[in-house]
Amino acid sequence: MRNLLEFFIKYNYCFVFTLLEIIAFVLLFRSNHYQQSIFLTSANEITGKIYELSENVTSYFNLKMANRELLERNMWLEQQVSVLEKTLKRNSNMDSLTINIVKQSALNDYEIFKANVINNSLHLANNYLTLDQGASGGIRPDMGVVGGNGIVGIVYKTSPNYSLVISILNSKSNISCKIKNSDYFGYLQWEPGDSRYAYLKDFPRHAEVNLGDTVITSGHSTMFPEGIIVGTVNETSDSKDGLSYLLKVKLTTDFGNVSEVRIIARNEQNEILELEQNSKK
Structure with a gap:
């Protein structure tokens, strides 16, 4: 003092x-x-x-939340557009009420979970991602995984709090895809090497395809709904047996920069898989 x-x-x-x-x-x-x-x-x-x-500081720290909302919104919009286009092709005289009903039901059969990538490999022959959500959060094997720019992979195994995902960049990955605005489909597979490209195999030779065409999920599986973007056609060639096209696809997902994803679960997936397994016995 x-x-x-x-x-x-x-x-x-x-x-x-x-x-x-x-x-x-x-x-x-x-x-x-x-x-x-x-x-x-x-x-x-x-x-x-x-x-x-x-x-400016507040907006910067809110970017992560904004990106999450955009990711979810993009996925919903892609699915809604795909369903609407397909439905409008079948019936060009639908009224606005019918169109709105179709739009609202686009993803009614699916449940969506949020997750973050905590580990990711790019340069192996069989690449995987690890997510921070597991069985305790409702995640189970064979669920589709989608990022902000397109598909990422399929859930392979789960623990109570984590999930292991087979990346598209994996020789075991085999996803049904098609050209947008076409019903012809093939199977997307990756060949070890460049993480920017994969190949759409067994694509029918009588189908029309052009460079730059958009490749989307076909919906012919329980993992992914129809219409989720995969990439664009970068190159066309004949398959080894000459019976189909081999399409080189430039992937829209940058696997070196995947941080947040959404896991898609079809509500009737277990029932469908059980039925398919029983039919093989």
Whole structure:
């Protein structure tokens, strides 16, 4: 306490000077409209800059949430567009009510779970991803996994809190895909090498296909609904036996930058798989 008093006594002139300066500025800005307007303008500008900086910081930290919402919205929109296009082809005389019913039912058969990628391999012959959601969160094998730019893979194994996913970049991966606006389909497989490309095999030779065509999931499996984007046709060639096309597909998913995904579960998946397994006995 004594030291504090000595400090104030020692620098009392500075404190008095500062106090008088503050009083002088208050009197100046209160008594003169010109100085008052300059002060208020400057204060408003500084406050505006502070608010702008605060908003930029807040927006930056909200980007992750915005990306999550966009990922979910993109997946729903892709599925709705695919279903609507297919339905409109069958019946061009539908009224608006029917169209809305079809739109709402686009993903009624599926349940969607959020997950984050905590491990990912790219350069092996058989690549896998590890997700931070497992059996305790409702995840089970054979569920489809989708990222913000397209399909990622299929759930292979689960533990209570984690899931192992067979990436598209895996020689065991075999996903039914087709060209958008066409019912002809083939099977997407990856050949070890470039993580940007995979191959659509057994695609019918009588089907029309052009470079740049969009490749989507066909819906001919329990893992993925129809219409989720896979990539674009980059190159066409004949298969080894000459009976079908071999399409080189540039994948829309950047597997070196996959962080958040959605796991898709078809509600009747177990029933369908059980029926198919019994038919093979």
